[in-house]
Amino acid sequence: MTILQIQEATTYLQSKVAFQPEIGIILGTGLGGFIQDIDIKHTIDYKDIPHFPVSTVESHSGKLIFGYVANKPVVAMQGRFHFYEGYDMQQVTFPVRVMKFLGIKNLLVSNAAGGLNETYQISDLMILKDHINLLPHNPLIGKNLDDLGPRFPDMLEAYDKKLRNIVSEIAQKHQLRTHEGVYVAVSGPNLETPAEYKFLRIIGGDAVGMSTVPEVIVARQMNLHVFAISVITDLCFEGHLKFVTLEEVIAAAHRAEPNLRLLMCELIAKI
Ligand code: HPA
Numbered sequence: 190m191t192i193l194q195i196q197e198a199t200t201y202l203q204s205k206v207a208f209q210p211e212i213g214i215i216l217g218t219g220l221g222g223f224i225q226d227i228d229i230k231h232t233i234d235y236k237d238i239p240h241f242p243v244s245t246v247e248s249h250s251g252k253l254i255f256g257y258v259a260n261k262p263v264v265a266m267q268g269r270f271h272f273y274e275g276y277d278m279q280q281v282t283f284p285v286r287v288m289k290f291l292g293i294k295n296l297l298v299s300n301a302a303g304g305l306n307e308t309y310q311i312s313d314l315m316i317l318k319d320h321i322n323l324l325p326h327n328p329l330i331g332k333n334l335d336d337l338g339p340r341f342p343d344m345l346e347a348y349d350k351k352l353r354n355i356v357s358e359i360a361q362k363h364q365l366r367t368h369e370g371v372y373v374a375v376s377g378p379n380l381e382t383p384a385e386y387k388f389l390r391i392i393g394g395d396a397v398g399m400s401t402v403p404e405v406i407v408a409r410q411m412n413l414h415v416f417a418i419s420v421i422t423d424l425c426f427e428g429h430l431k432f433v434t435l436e437e438v439i440a441a442a443h444r445a446e447p448n449l450r451l452l453m454c455e456l457i458a459k460i
Contacts, residue, residue, distance in 0.1 A: 190279040191334075192334055192336055195287055198240050206231050208262050210262045210263050212262070213291075216265060217298070220446060224265065225450075229256040230255050232252055241284065241287075254266075266288075272403065278328035278403050281404070295413060296404070297453060299417070300372075300400045300420070302419035303397045304425060305389055309396070310421070315395060316368065316417075317348050317417040319371045348415055352460070359456065365448045372417070383427075386426065416456065
C-alpha cells in the first residue's frame, strides 16, 4: 500500500460523488440492511475503484454507498474484507484509509460475533469498550507512512467513550438488550474449539469474531473516532455449545438488525 494508491482511489471516488462524507460505516455479516436507512446518492462497486480489493465472501456484496442518514453525509461499506479470505492486512484496511482521505471523522463498525460472556443471549448487542487482538498479523507492520499517522499509535481509548455513552442512552431509552464488552479478534475461518472459547473468556473476552480490529487499529492511527458494535450470533460457553452454520449466524444477525439500525440511525443523528 502506498499513499499514491490511497490518493488514486480517493480521487476516483471524488470524481463520482458530489459531497464529502463525515461518517464512515462498515457493515458486518448479515447486517447489510442498514443500507435501507441511507438516502442513497451514489453506489460504487469495489471492482471499479482503483486498488480496492474485491469481496469474495458470498454473504458480503462489495459496494461503497454514499448518501445521507439524518441529514449527515455518510459513506458505507456494504461488505468488508477479512484476513481469512486471503487478503493481507493492508488490503483489509485499505478502504478505511480511503474513507479517511475522503474526509470522514468518525468510523462506525458492526460485526457478528460469538458470545463468551455467560450473561449474553443470542441477538444481544455488545458495544465494544476494548479489544484483544489475537490476529497473526497487524496492518501497521512495515515501514511507517508518517503522513498517515504515528509509528506507535495509542490504543488506550480505541473506542470513543462519548459515542459509547450516546448509544447506551439510546439503548436505555428504547429498552434494548445491550452490553459493553471486550471483543477478541481471531483469524478464523474455523470457529473455536471448546478449550479455545474457555481460554478467550479467561483472558477477558466477552465476544469473539474474525473482523473489526484491523480496521479499528488503522482508524485510530489516523485519529478517527471509532464506535463498534457486535451482534451476538451464537453462544460459546458451557451448556450452550453447539454446531453453528453460517445460515444460523446470519439469521441471528437479521433478528437483531432492527435494533442495530435504530441505534445506528439515532447515533448518527447525534454525532
Ligand atoms: N467465533 C468466531 N467468530 C464468530 C463466531 C464465533 O463463535 N460467531 C460469529 N463469528
